[in-house]
């Protein structure tokens with residue numbers, strides 16, 4: 001049984017097609033990345049999977065339960081970490097987590113054990129008795145992620161969970177999530193704008209304008225570009241350019257300093273160039289395609305847009321709209 005099964009999913013907002021016939025499945029224990037530019041339909045799809053939103057048509061199943069027909073069963077088998085903070089500022093960190101354990105019917109002993117473990121993981125044990133309203137944005141985010149993991153869900157949904165966190169905290173959180181997958185076999189469904197996080201996925205689906213335009217492992221996606229970039233710095237770039245064309249049939253581009261070539265297999269081409277060129281080569285660099293390159297190639301846009309590059313804050317109206325939609329669905 002697939003952990004997540006989506007068939008021909010469609011969501012229209014007042015006639016606007018946000019999701020236009022999406023199908024995919026996620027195996028148990030898989031880390032599945034869902035990437036796309038802003039407005040591509042990621043959050044809408046996640047909200048349907050988490051039973052916060054009803055689809056216009058199509059089907060979605062999580063842990064074998066129908067997201068439309070069996071929302072209660074879906075909810076009890078998943079964990080959610082969203083972009084927006086949903087903690088209660090008037091409660092302490094410990095109380096926020098305790099409340100979550102209570103909702104999931106966890107025993108008192110398990111509650112204490114898990115809260116202690118989780119507060120240590122997210123680095124907030126020392127602050128457990130402080131009111132959340134006095135926490136920084138990063139601290140709230142860490143606590144939110146810890147809360148989503150408390151009941152060890154079979155499927156964990158992470159919608160840009162580490163947005164705006166410092167690299168050290170991101171590293172610790174991913175280390176923990178990786179461990180959770182190993183220990184508990186949890187399935188992880190995530191969106192992110194950080195490409196290093198997307199690299200941890202077994203497979204990645206790229207969604208654009210409400211449609212999935214690619215779905216494969218990070219390696220396969222990168223290989224699909226079929227082009228390595230080679231940077232050369234020589235004693236005479238003009239002459240080297242002529243030689244590359246004449247001897248190897250390789251077109252190159254003059255940079256401010258050096259040459260740039262796109263070749264199918266850099267490791268094989270570089271030794272031939274080095275031994276075949278009469279011009280002295282001073283420096284050579286090989287760049288394999290990255291997931292950023294794949295994303296740019298497929299969508300025509302950079303994954304890290306101005307919004308996330310500016311510190312991870314979403315426009316207020318947008319955040320408000322999503323939060324209100326979620327509250328209504330609850």
Ligand code: ATP
Nearest residue numbers: 013018036037038039040041042043044045321325
């Ligand atoms: P982001 O990366 O910015 O979070 P996303 O891929 O999660 O984007 P969605 O939030 O799913 O995209 O939005 C998909 C499209 O649907 C966008 O054009 C968005 O403006 C629109 N949309 C989302 N929610 C609503 C709503 N409640 N009412 C009307 N339009 C909406």
